[in-house]
Amino acid sequence: MIDTTKNWFQLSQRQQISPFPNYLSMECITKEMKGVIGVAYREDILILKENIFYAFFDKYDHRRVGEAVLKKVLARPDIFVRFAKKQKVLAKGFYTFLKKNNNPKRLRKISSKQLAALHEEYGKRYKEVYAMYFPILSVENYLFGYLGDYVSKREVDTKKASRYIDTLITERTAMVNRQEIIAALKVCIRIQKNKKWLSYFKKVHPKKIVAKINTDPALQRLIKAHESRYYWITRDYEEPILTYEDFVIRFKEHLRGNPKEALNKYAAEDVKLEKDMASIYKKIKVNKKYKRLFQTMREGIYYKELRKSIVSQTLFLYDPILKEIARRGTLSLRQVRHLRVSEVRKMLVQNKDMTHELNERIKLSVWHVHNGKLTVYTGSLARKYYNFFVRVNKKAKIFQGMPVSPGLATGRVKVVINKDDFHKVKKGDIIVSIQATPIFTHVLSMASALICDGGPGITSHPATLARESGIPGIIGLRTVTKVLKDGDIVEVDGNRGIVKKV
Numbered sequence: 246m247i248d249t250t251k252n253w254f255q256l257s258q259r260q261q262i263s264p265f266p267n268y269l270s271m272e273c274i275t276k277e278m279k280g281v282i283g284v285a286y287r288e289d290i291l292i293l294k295e296n297i298f299y300a301f302f303d304k305y306d307h308r309r310v311g312e313a314v315l316k317k318v319l320a321r322p323d324i325f326v327r328f329a330k331k332q333k334v335l336a337k338g339f340y341t342f343l344k345k346n347n348n349p350k351r352l353r354k355i356s357s358k359q360l361a362a363l364h365e366e367y368g369k370r371y372k373e374v375y376a377m378y379f380p381i382l383s384v385e386n387y388l389f390g391y392l393g394d395y396v397s398k399r400e401v402d403t404k405k406a407s408r409y410i411d412t413l414i415t416e417r418t419a420m421v422n423r424q425e426i427i428a429a430l431k432v433c434i435r436i437q438k439n440k441k442w443l444s445y446f447k448k449v450h451p452k453k454i455v456a457k458i459n460t461d462p463a464l465q466r467l468i469k470a471h472e473s474r475y476y477w478i479t480r481d482y483e484e485p486i487l488t489y490e491d492f493v494i495r496f497k498e499h500l501r502g503n504p505k506e507a508l509n510k511y512a513a514e515d516v517k518l519e520k521d522m523a524s525i526y527k528k529i530k531v532n533k534k535y536k537r538l539f540q541t542m543r544e545g546i547y548y549k550e551l552r553k554s555i556v557s558q559t560l561f562l563y564d565p566i567l568k569e570i571a572r573r574g575t576l577s578l579r580q581v582r583h584l585r586v587s588e589v590r591k592m593l594v595q596n597k598d599m600t601h602e603l604n605e606r607i608k609l610s611v612w613h614v615h616n617g618k619l620t621v622y623t624g625s626l627a628r629k630y631y632n633f634f635v636r637v638n639k640k641a642k643i644f645q646g647m648p649v650s651p652g653l654a655t656g657r658v659k660v661v662i663n664k665d666d667f668h669k670v671k672k673g674d675i676i677v678s679i680q681a682t683p684i685f686t687h688v689l690s691m692a693s694a695l696i697c698d699g700g701p702g703i704t705s706h707p708a709t710l711a712r713e714s715g716i717p718g719i720i721g722l723r724t725v726t727k728v729l730k731d732g733d734i735v736e737v738d739g740n741r742g743i744v745k746k747v
Contacts, residue, residue, distance in 0.1 A: 247290065247611075247630060252304040252305060253290070253302070253303060253304070253634065254301065254302060254303075254304050255299055255300065255301055255723055256300045256301065256302050256307070257299075257300040257699050257700065257701040257705075258298070258679050258680060258697075258699030258700075258723070259297070259298050259680045259699055260296065260662055260663065260678075260680060261296050261482070262297070262298050263293070263482070263483065264291070264293055264583050264585075264606070264610070265583070265584065265586075266367075266368070266556075267291065267298065267482070268612045268614075269371050269372055269375070270372075270375045270379075271289050271612060271619075273372040273375050273376045274289060274614075275289065275614050275616055276617035277375075280376065281328075281376050282317060282380045283313075283317070284309075284310050284313040284314065286302065286310055286383075287303070287306050287615065287616060288306070288615040288616065289301065289302050289614050290302075290611065290613050290630075290634070291612040291613075291614075292610075292612075292630065292631055292634060293610050293611075293612070294608070294609045294631065294635075295608065295609075296483075297679065299634065299635055300701070301634055307383070310383045311384055311386065311387040314380050314383050314387075315384050315387045315391065317380075318380075318388060318538075319391075319538070322537045322538055323544075325541065325545045326544055328377050328548060329544075329547070329551055331377060332378075332548070332552065335374055335377070336555045336559075339374065339555065339559050340559070342370065343367075343559060343566075346363055347565040348565070349568075349569070352565060352566060357594050358590075360573065361593050361594060364566065364589045364590075367563055368586040370559075371556075374556065375552070375556075378549065378552040381548055381549050382549075382701060385545060385549075385703050385704045388538070388541070388542055389414070389702070389703045391538075392410065392413075392535070392538060392542060393406075396409050396410050396413075396529065399529035399531075403740060403741075404651070404740055407648070407651035408651055409529065411650060412518070412522060412525060413525060413539045414539065414542045414703070415543070416543035416544075416546040417514075417515060418547050419543075419546045419547045419549070419550040420713045421478050421550060421554070421683060422478060422683050422686040422713070423511070426511075427508065427511050428471060429471065429496060429499055430499055430505075430508040430511075431508065432467055432471055432496065433496055433499045433500050433504035434508065435467065436464070436496070436500065437505075439464075442461065442464050443500070445458055445461070446496065446497050446500050451490050451493055451494050452490070454493050454497065455489065455490055455493055468489065468496070469489070471492060472487070472488075472489050472492050475487065475492075476561075477554065477557040477558045477561060478683050480558075480560065480561055481557070481682040481683070482560060483582075484684060545704060546709065549704045549705075550709075553706075567581055567582075570593070573593055574599075576600070580604070580607070583603045583606040583607055584599065584603065585619070585621070602623065605624060606621065606623055608623075609628060609631055611623075611626075611627045611630045637727045637728065638724065638728070641724065641728050641746075642745065643746070644696075644723075644724070644725055644728075644743070644744040644745075645722075645743055646696070646697075646720055646721040646722035647700070647702075647742050648717075648738075648741060648742035649700070649705075649707070649712070649718045649720050650708065650711035650712045650715075650716060650718030651717065651739045652716065652717035652739045652740070653717060653739065653740070654675065654693040654694035654716065654736075654737045654739070655734065655735070655736045655737070655747070656675040656693045656694065656734070656735070657671075657673070657675065657731075657733070658677050658729045658733040658734070658735055659677065659731055660677045660678070660726055660729065660731055661676050661677065661678050661685070661688065662678060667685075667687075669731065670691050671691065672691050673693045674691065674693065675692065675693060675694045675696065675735055675737060676692045676694070677697075677725050677726055677729050678696075678697050678698075679697060679698045680698070680700060680705075680706065681697060681706060681710050681711075682706050685710060686710065686713075686714075689710055689711070689714040689716065692716055693716060693717075694711075694716050694717040694718065694719075694737040695707060695711045695714070695717075695718045696719045696722055696725055696737060696744055697720045697721075698721075698722050698724065698727075699720065699721070700720025700721055701721075702720075705720060707720050708720055711739075717738070717739025718739055719738075719739060719742050719743075719744060725744065729746065733746055734747040735747060
């Protein structure tokens with residue numbers, strides 16, 4: 246049973262997501278994490294209702310872990326650099342394992358015991374990756390607060406202080422969409438220099454462009470190389486990847502403009518960022534210790550994105566195995582994603598019928614992990630916990646969250662849950678979402694602000710995307726998607742983390 250007298254708070258909220266592999270994360274944050282950083286959470290709760298999840302932690306447990314990790318970060322500011330090196334080694338082994346075992350034809354020939362063993366091995370490797378990620382998740386807000394206090398003592402103007410912090414924690418290498426655009430622009434400059442290649446992109450239909458490119462091995466290799474580096478950037482657990490044709494369309498768009506000029510603009514922004522950082526360091530007299538800690542924060546942001554790239558790619562590579570499990574169990578992929586790892590063996594080898602239980606989990610399920618042990622609740626008990634944890638005040642007009650990108654904006658609300666809603670957004674709108682992901686990049690270029698129910702911290706996707714887009718951003722608002730509707734006018738204060746319905 247869950248102790249509802251504890252001081253629970255919502256750390257995160259996400260859409261289009263399933264228990265697998267996320268419940269594995271919730272398990273290892275209470276167990277395997279300790280082997281990485283010497284401390285772990287005691288318990289956590291994952292509530293899933295029709296592909297929307299809510300993650301809850303005990304406030305005091307979160308503080309205990311966060312403060313313990315902060316001490317370790319202050320003692321070893323290079324901690325995320327060291328973790329990144331280890332993570333890359335783990336990733337290499339993970340990719341090799343999946344590529345060796347994800348051939349659909351081979352999968353059909355192996356036994357059910359072997360298939361279950363592959364699933365168990367995936368869970369083990371996934372936990373190794375995530376156990377090393379949780380130190381940044383647990384410490385990011387505490388380190389951000391620590392650095393924020395330091396800046397605030399040197400700059401009393403809160404707006405300036407917000408801008409300074411925003412600049413000093415900006416890490417462009419963690420902005421994956423930006424990195425992809427820069428790499429694409431470099432390819433487009435090469436295309437422009439070759440009249441034959443450039444002529445291919447004058448075709449109107451993308452399929453005709455692809456057909457012409459495929460007759461030219463040199464250009465095909467160039468685009469294939471780009472695809473292999475960035476195909477995963479839109480994959481967010483269950484989102485689709487970018488295809489070869491998608492990249493061709495992107496290149497065509499870049500070629501309509503001036504790729505060299507665009508590339509120079511990005512380079513100028515990087516130079517300006519370095520100068521702005523140096524100017525702020527000098528203006529508020531940041532000492533050597535704190536310069537290193539701001540760098541640590543930036544390294545943590547990069548490290549978090551590194552973890553995301555590993556998970557996105559391994560999930561894609563794992564799809565054939567998951568599909569084979571679904572085929573043998575005569576289940577849908579959605580049903581399979583609601584299985585615990587241990588239940589796959591029971592279903593495949595012992596012929597246990599999980600259909601009813603999985604359908605109940607899809608409707609509503611509560612996944613409670615206490616000291617590494619998982620209990621799943623469905624039915625009336627799950628409804629009881631859902632009603633307790635997910636409360637909504639429909640009459641609310643003021644919302645308080647975490648400011649992650651400074652600035653002020655007033656505009657018309659557009660509730661954007663997934664890419665099917667992108668068409669609604671017009672220039673100057675306020676995007677209201679559960680959790681913005683990299684697939685939101687283009688639509689954010691039209692928005693005047695981004696506000697989200699979810700987002701676990703300053704290094705989360707919506708935080709990074711808002712800063713990358715140069716718009717005010719607030720996360721952790723919990724209920725704005727349930728209260729605000731398209732057409733509402735709101736004021737967004739990205740300096741203080743406040744949203745007001747006008």
